[in-house]
Amino acid sequence: TQLLEQSPQFLSIQEGENLTVYCNSSSVFSSLQWYRQEPGEGPVLLVTVVTGGEVKKLKRLTFQFGDARKDSSLHITAAQPGDTGLYLCAGANNQGGKLIFGQGTELSVKP
């Protein structure tokens, strides 16, 4: 059974601080996606990483896929209250197949 472990599970920080969320597995994934979810809503796709070592930036968010395609990280610079939400990583074994999700990181950014 493939598992994705996210850490930390909960993170409460002040506006302006930096943070990193980790997503780790003992299994190799063909791609990994990061989603953000607000209470009572579905996950919204932020980014997809495919190549080992790949780095993608989305404004203040930086996503990295591990060289062995078993782990990933999300770094947020100068966090803002609008970044508050549940961040989920999800791995896929092949294109178009099911996603395996981590348990999520609940981020709270206080003004």
Add this chain to the structure above:
Amino acid sequence: DTGVSQDPRHKITKRGQNVTFRCDPISEHNRLYWYRQTLGQGPEFLTYFQNEAQLEKSRLLSDRFSAERPKGSFSTLEIQRTEQGDSAMYLCASSLSGGREQFFGPGTRLTVL
């Protein structure tokens, strides 16, 4: 809006009743997925379709659960004889065949009393 839509958004039912949820995918997407999410957890895969064919079912999908996609467009997920443990958010997603990216709907929140 051409995103994934789900109906209803909320459903409260009594234990033992049957419920049915509907999902309308993004129009050009031929793959459709169902996931279940409980509080404090990430979504768990239930089943997926390519066009009208159901290609994979999770062992989480007990005999009380059935999903259909009769014309390869919208899909329904039915839960028979609901139990309190079925209370969760049921999420639908769609993608292009062979596409890596899945786009989620807003979910249906089920509460079984």
